[in-house]
Each structure stands twice: as C-alpha cells, then as structure tokens.
Amino acid sequence: MNNPMRSVATKTNVRYLILVMIFIVTVFNYVDRATLSIAAPSLRKDLGFDAVTMGIAFSAFGWAYTWLQIPGGIILDRFGSRLVLGLSLILWSGLTFLQGYVDLFSSAFVALFVLRFLMGAAEAPAFPANNRLTVMWFPRHERGLATAVFQSAQYFALAAFTPIMVWTLSTFGWQHVFFSTGVAGILIGLLWFRMVHEPRKDKRVNQAEIDYIEAGGGLPSMGDAPIPFSWKRVRTIGGNRMMLGIYLGQFCLTSITWFFLTWFPTYLIEAKGMTLLKVGLVAAIPPIAGCLGGVIGGLWSDWMLRKGYSLTAARKTPIICGLLLSSSIVVANYTQSIPLVILVMSIAFFAKGVGNLGWCIVGDVSPKRAMGVSGAMFNFCGNLASIVTPIAIGVMINQLGSFDVALMYVAAMGLLGAFAYLFIVGPLKRLEFDEPQDPPVNPLLNDAHLSDLRQSHS
Template identity: 55%
Template structure:
C-alpha cells in the first residue's frame, strides 16, 4: 500500500519544463540582441571603410527597425495562427543567416537591405516570448520569467560586446557578423528540438499544466486558435489602457536604441576612447540593465505575493524605472569618463527595471490574441528604433555634439512615466466580445 502511494505521488509530481523553455528564451533573446548590436560595435571602423557619414550610418541603423516595427502586427498574427515554435524558430534561423551575410557588405544599399531583412525575421521574437511565458507560467511567476528573458538582451550585449570589440580589432569588422550569425543558427537547431507549447510538449506532464492553469497561466491557449481579424486590432488600439502602454513603450525604447546604435560612437567621438576600451566600457550599462531587469521582475512578483494589487505590483518598478532612467542627461555636465559610465549604468539599470512593461502584455491582453497584442506593443516601442538613430544622426551632424540628443532622450522618458501615472489605470485582462471569438477551422488547428 505504501509503495502504491509512493508511486502515485511520483506520477502526480509536476514537471518543471517551463524552466527549460525559459532558459531557451533567455539564450535566444541574448542572440537576438547580439545580432542587433553588432552593427553599432563595428560602426566606427566600418564607416571609414565604406565612406559613410553620420546621416548615412543613422539611416543604416534605422533599417532594421523599418522592417521590425511594421512587421510586428503581421508577426503577432502569425504567432496566434501558426504557433510560436514554427514562426519564431524559422525567424531565428533567417535573421542569423542574414546577420552572417552582413560580413559581405560593400556599401550603404547592401547594408540597408540586409538589416531590413534581419528586422523582418526578428519581428515575432518578443511577441513570441510574451506568448510563450503567458502559456508556460502562472501569473505569480510571470514577472520573474519576463524579467529573466527580458534581461537576456542586456546580458548578451554586456558579455559579448568586449568579444565583438576584440574580433573587430584582431580580425576585422566582417568577423563580428560571421561569428554572430553562426551562433544564432546553432541556437536555432536547439530551438526546434526543445521548444513546444505546454499541451504539445512531450516532457511536460498534466500536473505541470494544471499548475500553470490554476495560477492564471494560459497553457491551453493554443488549443482553440481563432480567426485573427482587423477588428481585434481595432479593439486593442481604441482601449485607453493599451494606448497608454503603447505610447510609454515608445518612450522607453528611445534609450534602448540610443545604446544599441550610437553609444559606441558617442564614446569614441565625444569621449575619445579607443575601440578596445569602448568594447569594455560599453558593456557596463548593459550589465546594469541586466541587473535592473531582474530587480524589476522580482520586485513586481514580491509585491504581488505580499498582497499588493496587480496594478501596484506591476506599475511600481515601471514608474521608478522611467523616472530614474531620465538621469541620462546628467552626462552632459561632466567630462569624467568614470562618472559618465556611472551615470549611463544607473540610467540603463533603471531602464531594465522599467522593462517589466512586457508583463502587462500577458496580464492585460485578451488571452486569444496575445501574439497580436504583443505585436502592436512592440511596434509602438520599436518605432523608436526608426526615429532615434536618424534624429541623433541629424543632431550630431548639425551640432557636432551629443548633448542635445541626451536631453531629447531624457525628456521622452519623462513622458513615458506620465503615461503610467495618468493614463494606465487598473491592470486587468481585456475580454473579447463573443462576436470576435470565432474559432479557426480544424485544418488550421493542425497547421498550428
């Protein structure tokens, strides 16, 4: 009898496959941002080899985001219709392949086209992350899960920026793209081996799925895909809560895209650092953001477990992060390299804290269209990736200084804080009206 009871406990003990999924999301997101940031690392040398001026390299920086931002909604639609495993996995291999090809560029047009294709392929990545964490994690674990994968973007850049700088100095800028591209293709093979949605994963047992569902997770979301229509997008785009987080995400990403594009050039031209030193110095703010992202996620879940409302738990680290990150403007008032790096690191730490914004996609979106909602959210955020590189390029061309650019970024961050204080109110899930819940035909279920 005791043996039978022990066997029963063994059978019903839940698996922890969700942590395997989170580990793969962490690695994939790190690769994602290494590929995005590679151009910024090589830009000071590449611009000389290819004879590109500040405006031209600003346009090249923005090429990724022209595609990435405007493919977010189609990318989110594909995630909801065909599933994250296929859409995200194919995108991972394609963007890595075209990162590799950037080692062959011989001018602005070719560079723009290749970066544009990388942007298309990466479009489903963060909506895919949001969809998978909402499906694999109960609500009380989701803040930490989102903070972990979201922090991977900073971890990857912090760890590998010195490596990319070393490759640049010893083997040339082409090798940076070759190494980054190959690394992504290898990770893509692991993705298809280990990633699945909960009910389809061979390693996840029913006890884990029940645990996810009981805690407010959406493990069964992929079971009944619905027809995605423009009416779904209209519902999201006319909701005050969603409008608030969309505008704020644009504001938050102004800082991110300054660091991903112009920051190494800022250190070389404004602070007269060598490229090898830039490789190490540029990694420090990313290390700060990595820690800040973890702090924001853990603080949010801690407040939730202490009985605070979901609204308080989610908005507190976000608002603190927005306000603190605006201190980036203080870098204009010192010439000390050490103090500048401290200011930048604290500002980017705060940006990492505010990155808990992604939890709201899983918390607030209609459960049937999380991919689409994440796509719209990320579209808003990454329009900043189009605007910021070009605006900074023009400011630099006109003033030969980054001072006005830092004031621009700090001011926009304050606008983001105001959105969360005055526009975004109670955090709760939006429900689809019955007329927008029409399910897909069985054939499309098989495809998903």
Template identity: 45%
Template structure:
C-alpha cells in the first residue's frame, strides 16, 4: 500500500512538473555546436593555410595541437573555477573571449600569430565541458542525465556535419580568413544570449514540482547556491582523492583513448581527404561530414538506450559502460582504411568508427555517477585534462608518423590507442558507484 502511494505521488509530481529543463538542454546543445565549430574550423582551413605558408606536416601538426596545450593544461584550474563561479557568469565570459580570439585568427596572418591565438582559444574553452557537466548534474535527475548528455554532446557532431560543408564552401568562395571571422562572430553573439537566459533551477521558471522531480531523482538542484558560504580551498586530500582512485583513473585513461579518435577527425581528417585522397575542398567538405552524421546517430542512440536500460532495472554499470565499450570496439574499424583504395570504402570504415565514437561518448555520465559530490568540478577537470591530452598527442604523433605518400601509420596508431581504451573500461572502472572523498 505504501509503495502504491509513493508511485502515485511520483506520477502526480511528474505530471505537474514544468519543463524548464528542456530549454536548458537546448542551450547546452547550441553551446556545444559553437564550441566544436571553433575547435574544428582550423582543420577545414589547414590545407589552404599550409599551402599559403608552405608548412611541413610537422608544422601542421604543431599548429593543430596548439589548442590542446592550453586547453588540457587548464582543465584543473577550469574545474576549480566551475566550482566557484556560477555558469551564468563563467560561460558567457568564456564564450565571448574564445570567440574574439577565433575571429582574430582570420585577421592576423602568420604562423606564429596563428599558434598564439589558437593557444588563447584553448585557454578560454578549458572550462566549457566541466560547466556542461555541472549544469547537467544540477538540472537533471539521474534517469534523464545520460539522455541529456547524449543530446548536447550530439551538438558537436550535428554542428560539424552541417557546418563543415558550409565552411568549406565559404573558404572556396572567399578565403580561409572568413572561416574564423564568421565562426568567431557567431560565438560572441551566443555568449550574450546565454547570459540573458540561463538561470539555476531555483531561480528559473521551473515550478516546485519540477524542482522536486529533479532533486528526488538525484539532481543536485542546490549545487549552485549564492547564499552558501564560501567554499574551502582545494586541499591535498581533495587532489589525492581525484588522483588516487582506480575507478577514476579508469575513466581518465578511457577518455584519453576515446577523444583521440575525435581529435583525429577534428584535426587531420580534412587534410587526409584533400592530400591523400585528392579531393577538392567542396567534395572533401561533403564527404568529411558523413562520419559526423554517423557519430550523431551513435551519440543520440547511446544516451537514450543507456537511460532506457537504467529504467528497465539494468545496473548502472552495464547501462553506462556497455555503450562505451561497444562503441570503442566499433572504432577499431578505422584500421580498414589501410586496406582499400576505394574512397567510398574509406568513408564507410571511418563512418563506422565514428559511429562507435559517438556511441561511446556518454562518458560524462560516469563522471556524474562516480565523482565525489563536493569535487564534481575538480574531478571533471581532471577527467577532461587527461582526456584532452589527446588533443596534443594526436595531431603531433600523426604528423610525425605519416609521410607524404602514406597515412597508414596514423590509422595504426589510432587503433592501438582505442584498444587501450577498451582495456581501461573493462579492467579499471569496475562497479559504478560514487567515490567518497
């Protein structure tokens, strides 16, 4: 009888709850589209920049990796900021600053200047994904969180699938300079929009029923409370917690391996199509968008399927880790590109691989599930720091491995890294439960 009353009450609350969190999901989605547009615009312009400036493969790898040096290095400070500055203030500041740096890449020429500006883009984008995770943790109950994370993560693939052909066309009609000017302008405008419309759950249009629905489902609606006392500084014990737990190292290493594939597509993929498959900018822009479409399908399916399994009573570990491990297994298909001369088959292999990457991309749901409540930002920062060391390693290592005649060593490297990622999730993560600080 008591159980029936609880079910009835829960159903009633859900029916009365407002849907303010839907707007938050859309805002996160648009922000991620812009975030990844500003990461990938250099890869689209790189063949033209390399031709104009006569850059070697090693120099191209260095320029493509410049974003990652500061982005990865500032993940932990970025996580510290996320734990202290509300998303309404921090996110628009970051958006506008990285967008200004992006726009100046189209105005100021020169190899060294491009590296310096790309380093600045990495500085200001560093807090972005820890902010996304914090917003998702505050706004969504556990049973909805993977779906929401999958939805806004899909923004990176939708944006790249739709905008890669457009930016390639823009470059062919005008010049590579306009790729950066246009994308930077869009980001600056969106920063103002975020400040105008984003609010925390209790300060938003969400009614009490929606607040209760989020809180009772495991959402931390009071995570950002301006009335709370100032939070203590990060201690050695805090750092020891996020660095000393096997479970957390499992997701850190797994994220490095997962994002290595993403960074291949964000850096070397357009160059591979233009220089190693002899395509023009328009055709390469279209074909480069197909793996991103496949990744979009993978990431949307992943979040929905993971939450479906959770609602059906499957353990949190299987529901969260299952899609990640299967996705990494599919990513191994990338090696097939070394065994065919058919451009169509290359796109098929790479689309399967990037579908797998999308399927595996709900890894932030494990941060939400495993991180100590008080150290969400620090854990997210460490997760993103180690994961995004791949943004440095992938462009540079591939640039050193490939030759003017063969890209095959690059695909071998990516396959080995993916295999390490599978082992990390299988052997290190173990039972999915929150780590105690």
C-alpha cells in the first residue's frame, strides 16, 4: 500500500534526465563541428585546397560562433534555454547536411566557408544554454559532475563517432559524412522539445526536488520570467579581474580543443604517415581519455567541496593541474613511434578533460540575472581560439612544412592557462550588482536536511 506522506517527502530526479538530453545534444554539437576535420584529407584532394585555404575553412565556424556569443546570450536570457537550444540544434544540423553539396558550386571554398559560418552562428547559444540549464537544475555540490558530464560529450563525440564518420567517408564518400550527421541532429532536435523543460514548468518534477535544488544553491526559478538586457552588467562582468583571468584560461584550454577538432586527423596522416582507415581507429583513443579525464575532474572538484575545501580550491585545483599536464603534448615532436604518439596525445587530452571545469566556474560566479550574457562572454573569449588556432597552425604548416611548432604552440597554451588561474583569477565568488546575495549553501546538504527544512516551514 502506498504511503502518501512518503510520496511527498521523496524527491524526483528529473534533473538527471535533463542532463542526459544535454549530453546527447552536446555530442551532436561536436560531431557536427568535427565533420570537416574528418572529411578534410579527402575533401582537400578533391577540391584542391592547400593548408592555408583549409585552415581558413576550418576557422569559418569560429568567426560566427565567437562574435555572436553575446547576442546569443541576450537571446537566451530573453527566451530561455529550451526554445533557443532546440531551434539552434535543428538549424545547425540542416546547415551540416547542406555542406555535402559544396562540390556542386562554382566556388566550393566560398560555399563551404559560408555554410560553416552560418553553422557557427546557429551553434552560438549552445554552451551558454547548457550552463544555464545546469545552474537551474542542479545544486552547487552536484554541479561539478553535471558540468563534467556535458563537457565530456565533446570527447565522447570524437571517440564514438570518429570511426563511424571515417567508415562513412571511406565507404560512401566525404559528402555522406555531412548528410548522415545532419539528419541525425534534426531528429534529436525534435526529441529535445518533447523531453526538456525548465524546472518550474516541468510536470514530471515535484516540489521536493525543486526545494533540494534551491537549498543547494541552484536557481530553478531563473527561467520563470524574461530578463532584460543591461550594458551595466556587461561592463561589470567584463571589467572584473577574476572574470578576465577565467576568460584567458578558457581561451588557452579551447586552443587545445581546436587542435584536436581540426588538424589532428591531418597531423596523423601527414606528420606520422598513417592511413585514413587507421586514423579512424586510433584518433578515437585520445578523446576516450579526455572523456575519462572530464568525469574525474568533475568528481574531484565535487569531492573537495564535500570535504569542506573552499569553492576556490575545489574548482581551481583540477583546472590548474590539467592545464599543466596538457603541455606534455610537445613530447610527440620527439618520437616517430605511433603507439607513443597516441599515448602522449591521450595524456594531453585526458589532462585537458580534467581541467575542463570553466563552465562550472561560470555557473558559480556569474550574476544570477545575467547568466546567459556572462556565459556568452566567457564562450566568446574562449572561442576566439576557434578562429586563431586553425589559421595559426595552417600558417605554421605552410611556412615550415612541419607540425612541430604547432605542437609547441598547443603546449604553450596549457602553460599560459595555468598561469591565468594561478595568478590572475584569485578567489572565486559570485558577482553581484542589482540582486541580493546568495543564501549560504551547505555542500553536505542531503535529503534528510531538506526534509527537516520542509517540516520546519510547515
């Protein structure tokens, strides 16, 4: 026989379903970004692109994605994550599909550049929307793992889908890499609208779960009403030393990401002499390590919070350690052994995953009434690397005929990012200007505490 009092006291766990959907959407966010890097060796041969031309094509996504971050954040604060991210997913997947037809245009390069540029524009709100949803759905002491899960989607995407996309390329041609991923993304976009809602608008969630999220420092009410845009908030965020250090650290970390997203398959073929089919298998190994590192970084950070460490120590320690270790990528310059090269790349990607907690920090320190804009500014600065890195590496290859300097550049980004968190960021605390201070949060908060809270209010 059901006990009605027990059903009231037992919280639902809808937030984990939301996290699964965020993970799936982020997987296809990165699958779509990676399509061009997989197609690049064959596409370059068919269309006659040199390294600089290919680097510019790689960067097209980054130009729009980066410069539209702040408009995307304003739209997020106005219309909410569910609507904006769902529409974005369907749009960017359609643009991915169309890239399979670029060889039919009189200028394939112009067609490819325009479609990648528009795809970057469509994806601009994606990560700020992910961050906004996790802040709404998760208490602070669960947010490190929640952020690590959706961040690890980028590694899972490369690990799981690189072999599939390489097989598709070798069997059907590079055009079908774009066709298949585009169709899959559109279908997932339709599923998103059915499965994802904001906390207080979701009929599956009960009040106990809302109380649990709110008492733990989550912001389930953030999406209840549109938030007007304010330049004052932008100036306050952009002029803060802590935020500037976080932005620099994210630029450095994202530079490492974009080496793997763009030039890594070409590096394995041209610098290490691997075949395309072999690249399809071994190129998946470093992202698997990155996925593992991402989960470990999130668990490590949340464990430190539960043990009573400060927010500053719990968030910055994994990031700094990860960035320092990622600089080991330069060791690949000193060996031709394929197993050793893959090991070095895997260690670097694992370390980058451990340090990939920037979005978690943004959720911890952003003003509550500017979460979308703050996340957009963070992603803007980080993804300047999506413009700089592909072109810089393309120029290095063209001018020097070698990837050695390129790997030194990637390693230097890891060291600079660690410097930013060590000496610029300082203590982590939420920025405030026109809103009340956060209530104190107990990182050891559990269901028993929440039950006591509810009884004391009844």
